[in-house]
Amino acid sequence: MSDANPLDARARMIARAARELTAGMVVNLGIGLPTKVINHLPADLPVCLHTENGMTGIGATLPYERADRNLIDAGGAYVSPIPGSAYFDSAVSFALVRSGRLDLTMLGAFEVAQNGDLANWKIPGKFSPGAGGAIELAQKARRVVVMTTHTDRHGNPKLLQQCTLPLTAQRRVARIFTDLAVIDVTAHGFELCELATGVTVQEVTEATGAPLIVPDTDIPTF
């Protein structure tokens, strides 16, 4: 594995993933790592962030001293409104998701398969808290991207030929941001798009549990 500082690698991954959000989008950022993207968005970028518990137009995350007890995101973080924010009930919130109004969702993952299958809600016998809104986000957002460490804490690959865990959604993941690389899910499988600074193609190939298509052209770094 690369000698790069893992904290730097994580920060670079988050900063790179943040560039996936472009002007005009309605976006849902999943609980955990994806939510960290908020801190990397340019202040003048016109995007609308949605959270499942009933808000569009999420502003900065607030420290406890300045928090509003009635204003959280789906992960329980205290958030703030911005000019133009809206609150709504859970049925409206998921109407927005299921009807195709969500341009992008960025989710965490336990496993992603080379056909775009995603598993991120259950590890039988170990972790079964329920899927929350993940199934609808993964199934209905117009574009689904994943942000995850390339391997689990034991070094096992999370990008696989087939998922072994219960699925969240089938064939929905389009792109994966990891601490090592940006990888697209194509009709032919995983394709390397970008490399993290200091990481080699061979390192990514070895950390990936499925064939990796490597283009002949220069691979950009992030």
Next chain:
Amino acid sequence: MSLPDKTTTIEAAVARIPDGATIMVGGFGVPGTPFTLIRELVRQGQKDLTLIKNDANETGMGIDLLIANGQVKTLISTHIGLNANAISALNSGRIRVEFCAQGILAERIRAGGAGLSAIVTDIGLGTELAEGKQVVEMHGKRLLVESALRADVALIHADRADPFGNLTYAATARNFNPLMAMAAPMVIAEVETLGPLGSLSPEAVETPGAFVDHVAELSELSEDYGIVRR
């Protein structure tokens, strides 16, 4: 003409709930959870309850108190990951948990509240959540039938109310409350501020009082409602 007065006390409202009741409980995390009604239900001790709630709150808070007190038989929920006690109650078989996709839970409750019998959806196809569910073919696609949900009682937390039970909600304390407030024949609302009839603009009312049976003003907001420093 004037509208009926449905104001009551927390204690008297909860005393109407029998053992074995199916109860919808509003809230998503802390916002919108009717903590005072829940604490009174713990005090009165009704048993064999089926709860329908988005989440299981956190350890030592909200419906976790009912689970810890052995009053809950079944929980219908979307995500209980913030409550280790609830997960261990599930794993040890002390409670049964039926998981539902979050927006589908909302829609099943809305259907129940709207007098419909079921909804039809492609959400969950190809996942464990589809197992055991009726499949129908419509528009050339296989779709799942999700039954509508109603309860015996709905416990609601609202921001403002009038004595007839017209309700408004604060920020993300809406969540499941307006939906659950339509989906039970006995709807009990605890409210932070109770004003006279006419104190709410008709245009501001989110839950019309005709859906609500009992309104209890909170004399104070306990620590339950405050900021959680995790």
